Amino acid sequence: MNSEDKSAEMLSYKRHTLAHLLAASVKELYPLAMPTLGPAIDNGFYYDFDFDYKIDADKRGLNADDADLNTSKKSNAPKEDDLAKIEKSMKKLLATWEGFKHLEISKEEATEIFADNEYKLELINEIADKGEKITIYYSGPKDFDFSIESLKSNDYKLPTGFFDLCRGGHLENPSKEIEIDSFKISRIAGAYWRGDEKNKMLTRIYGLAFNTKEELEKYEWTVEEAKKRDHKKLGKELKLFTTSSLIGAGLPLLQPKGMAIRKAVEDYLWELHKQKGYDRVWTPHIAKEELYVTSGHAAKFGDELFRVQGKDESFIMKPMNCPHHMQIFADNQFSYRDMPVRYFEPATVYRDEKTGQLAGLTRVRSITQDDGHLFCRTTQIEEEVSTIVGIIKEFYTTVGLMSDYWVRLSLRGDDKSAYLGTDEVWEKAEGALERAAKENNLNYKPVRGEAAFYGPKLDFMFKDALGREWQLATIQCDFNLPERFDLFFTNEKGEKERPVVIHRAISGSLERFLGIIIEHFAGAFPTWLAPVQVKIIPVRENHIEHAKKLATVLRSKDIRVECDISDEGFGKKVRAAKVDMIPYTVIIGDKDIEAGVVTLENRDKGKIGTPTQEELLAILIEEIRNKK
Numbered sequence: 001m002n003s004e005d006k007s008a009e010m011l012s013y014k015r016h017t018l019a020h021l022l023a024a025s026v027k028e029l030y031p032l033a034m035p036t037l038g039p040a041i042d043n044g045f046y047y048d049f050d051f052d053y054k055i056d057a058d059k060r061g062l063n064a065d066d067a068d069l070n071t072s073k074k075s076n077a078p079k080e081d082d083l084a085k086i087e088k089s090m091k092k093l094l095a096t097w098e099g100f101k102h103l104e105i106s107k108e109e110a111t112e113i114f115a116d117n118e119y120k121l122e123l124i125n126e127i128a129d130k131g132e133k134i135t136i137y138y139s140g141p142k143d144f145d146f147s148i149e150s151l152k153s154n155d156y157k158l159p160t161g162f163f164d165l166c167r168g169g170h171l172e173n174p175s176k177e178i179e180i181d182s183f184k185i186s187r188i189a190g191a192y193w194r195g196d197e198k199n200k201m202l203t204r205i206y207g208l209a210f211n212t213k214e215e216l217e218k219y220e221w222t223v224e225e226a227k228k229r230d231h232k233k234l235g236k237e238l239k240l241f242t243t244s245s246l247i248g249a250g251l252p253l254l255q256p257k258g259m260a261i262r263k264a265v266e267d268y269l270w271e272l273h274k275q276k277g278y279d280r281v282w283t284p285h286i287a288k289e290e291l292y293v294t295s296g297h298a299a300k301f302g303d304e305l306f307r308v309q310g311k312d313e314s315f316i317m318k319p320m321n322c323p324h325h326m327q328i329f330a331d332n333q334f335s336y337r338d339m340p341v342r343y344f345e346p347a348t349v350y351r352d353e354k355t356g357q358l359a360g361l362t363r364v365r366s367i368t369q370d371d372g373h374l375f376c377r378t379t380q381i382e383e384e385v386s387t388i389v390g391i392i393k394e395f396y397t398t399v400g401l402m403s404d405y406w407v408r409l410s411l412r413g414d415d416k417s418a419y420l421g422t423d424e425v426w427e428k429a430e431g432a433l434e435r436a437a438k439e440n441n442l443n444y445k446p447v448r449g450e451a452a453f454y455g456p457k458l459d460f461m462f463k464d465a466l467g468r469e470w471q472l473a474t475i476q477c478d479f480n481l482p483e484r485f486d487l488f489f490t491n492e493k494g495e496k497e498r499p500v501v502i503h504r505a506i507s508g509s510l511e512r513f514l515g516i517i518i519e520h521f522a523g524a525f526p527t528w529l530a531p532v533q534v535k536i537i538p539v540r541e542n543h544i545e546h547a548k549k550l551a552t553v554l555r556s557k558d559i560r561v562e563c564d565i566s567d568e569g570f571g572k573k574v575r576a577a578k579v580d581m582i583p584y585t586v587i588i589g590d591k592d593i594e595a596g597v598v599t600l601e602n603r604d605k606g607k608i609g610t611p612t613q614e615e616l617l618a619i620l621i622e623e624i625r626n627k628k
C-alpha cells in the first residue's frame with residue numbers, strides 16, 4: 001500500500017470511529033433512540049437512528065414512564081437546533097475513548113445482546129446466513145474488562161463506554177488520534193431503513209470529518225463556494241443560457257452572452273487545429289439506422305437514440321459523429337501520400353438521457369462535441385497523438401487548468417480475446433501513446449484493462465479552481481470503425497491498407513465545458529472569453545454621442561462592447577458593470593473629451609490610466625489576442 005492509500009485508509013477508519021462516537025453520544029442524550037447502521041462516507045460519516053422505536057417496556061427493562069415517552073404521537077427525533085448539543089457531547093466523550101476491544105460472539109449471544117433492536121437482529125441474521133463471523137466492538141477507557149462474561153453479568157449494559165455490532169476498521173486510540181476540531185455534526189435528514197421506501201423512515205445524522213481542522217474548513221469553504229459559483233445560478237444571473245419547458249428538459253438554449261463565450265472557445269479550438277493540418281467538415285443531424293447498425297452505435301445506445309419518422313423513411317438523430325466522418329473518408333480514393341487525413345467538426349449529438357438526470361449544462365440531451373477524427377497509418381499514430389497532446393496542453397494552459405491535471409493511459413487487460421485487433425497493432429498503438437505521453441512530459445498513469453475494446457486511449461483529468469476533478473480531453477485509437485466500414489487507402493505497393501482512426505476531443509462537450517468554466521472563473525471570465533469585454537459609460541447625456549462612436553470603432557476591431565446609455569446615475573452604471581464582472585470599463589466625461597482620452601478601469605486592478613483611443617485599442621487587442 002502506498003502512502004496515499006494508507007492515509008485514505010486511516011481517514012476512513014477515523015470516520016468510521018466517529019460514527020460509533022455519534023451513536024454513543026446519541027444514546028447518552030436520547031436513551032430511547034435505537035441505533036441502526038452508520039458507515040463512513042467520502043466527506044465524513046452518518047448514523048441512522050429510530051428515535052420513535054415502538055418499545056416493549058418489559059423486554060427493554062424500562063419502566064412504564066419511559067415507555068410512555070415513546071408512545072406519544074410527537075416524534076422524539078432531535079431537530080436541527082439539537083445538533084450542536086450532540087456534537088458537544090461527542091467531543092466530551094471522545095476524551096474517554098482510549099481504544100477499541102472486540103469479541104467474536106455466536107448468533108445466539110448476538111440475538112440475546114441485541115434482543116430489543118429489530119434492526120440489529122435483521123443484520124445479525126444476514127451475517128449468520130452468509131456464514132460470516134459476528135463481532136461486536138467496544139470503545140471506551142482502555143482498562144475496561146470487555147468480555148462476554150462481564151457483559152452477561154451486567155445484563156448487557158455497560159457501566160462505561162459503548163459497543164456496537166461491527167466488522168472493525170477503527171483508530172487504535174481515538175482520544176489521541178482525533179483532533180477535536182477536525183470533525184463536526186453537519187445536518188439531519190430522513191432516510192429509509194436500508195434505503196428502501198417500503199421500510200420505516202429513520203433519522204440520519206450526518207457528520208463531516210477530515211484529517212485536520214484546516215482540511216475541514218477548506219472542505220466547507222469549497223461547498224459554500226460551489227453553491228455561489230453554481231453554473232445554473234450564474235448562468236441565469238449573467239444571462240448566459242436558459243431552458244424552456246416548451247423546448248424540453250436537457251435542451252439548454254444559449255443566450256447571446258453564453259454564445260459569445262462558446263464562440264470564443266470554438267474559434268480558439270479551430271485556430272489550434274487548422275495550423276496542424278485539420279480540415280473542417282459538416283455532417284447532418286440525422287441518418288438512417290443502417291449507419292449506426294454498421295458502426296455498432298445502434299446497439300451501444302439502444303433506447304437512448306432519438307428516432308425521427310419521415311414520410312417514407314425513418315431516421316435516427318445522431319448519437320455520435322464518428323460514423324458520419326467515416327463516410328466522408330470512404331468517398332475518397334486516398335493514397336499513402338494523402339495520409340494522415342484529419343477532419344474537424346464541432347457538432348451536436350443527441351441522446352435521450354433520463355429526465356431525472358438532466359441538469360444545467362452538465363447533463364444534457366443535446367451535446368456539442370468539439371469533435372474530430374484523423375485517419376492514419378500505424379506508423380503515424382505517435383506523431384499524430386503528440387500533435388493532439390500539444391493542442392490539449394496549449395488549450396488548457398490558456399484556460400488556466402493545466403496546473404493540476406493527470407492523464408490516464410488506458411491499456412489492454414490480460415484477456416486479449418476481449419479486444420479487437422491484432423497483438424501487433426495493439427502493441428504499436430499502446431507504445432505510440434505512451435511515447436507521445438513521455439515526449440510531452442505528461443503526468444500520466446498507465447492503467448491495464450481500462451482500454452476500450454477497439455483501442456487504447458489517453459484521458460485527461462483536470463482540477464478546477466475548487467479542486468474538483470473533471471475528465472475532459474480524450475485521445476482514442478480505434479481499430480474497429482475502419483474495419484466495420486471497410487475503409488482503406490492505397491499503400492506504396494498498390495495494395496489496400498486499413499487506416500487507424502483516432503478520435504479526439506479537446507474540450508469534451510462544449511455545453512459541459514461552458515458549465516465548468518462558468519464555475520471555474522465564478523463568472524469573472526478572462527477578457528478573451530468575457531461575453532462583454534468593454535463597457536463604455538458616458539458620464540452625462542452630452543457624452544453619449546462620443547461613447548457611441550467609440551463603441552463602433554471597438555466593434556469594428558471585433559471587441560465585444562456595450563455602451564450604457566440608460567437613465568441610471570453614473571455611480572449605478574459603474575456598479576452594474578462590476579456586478580456583471582466586465583473586464584474593462586471605459587468612462588467618458590468632459591475632461592476626457594477635452595484631452596482626447598478616455599478613463600480606463602480594470603475589473604481587478606481598478607483605474608489603470610487615461611489612454612487615447614489608439615492606445616486603448618492596442619491594450620485591448622493585445623490582451624484578447626494573447627488570451628491572457
Ligand SMILES: [Zn+2]
Nearest residue numbers: 137166167168
Ligand atoms: Zn465499527
Ligand SMILES: [Zn+2]
Nearest residue numbers: 321322373503
Ligand atoms: Zn469519434
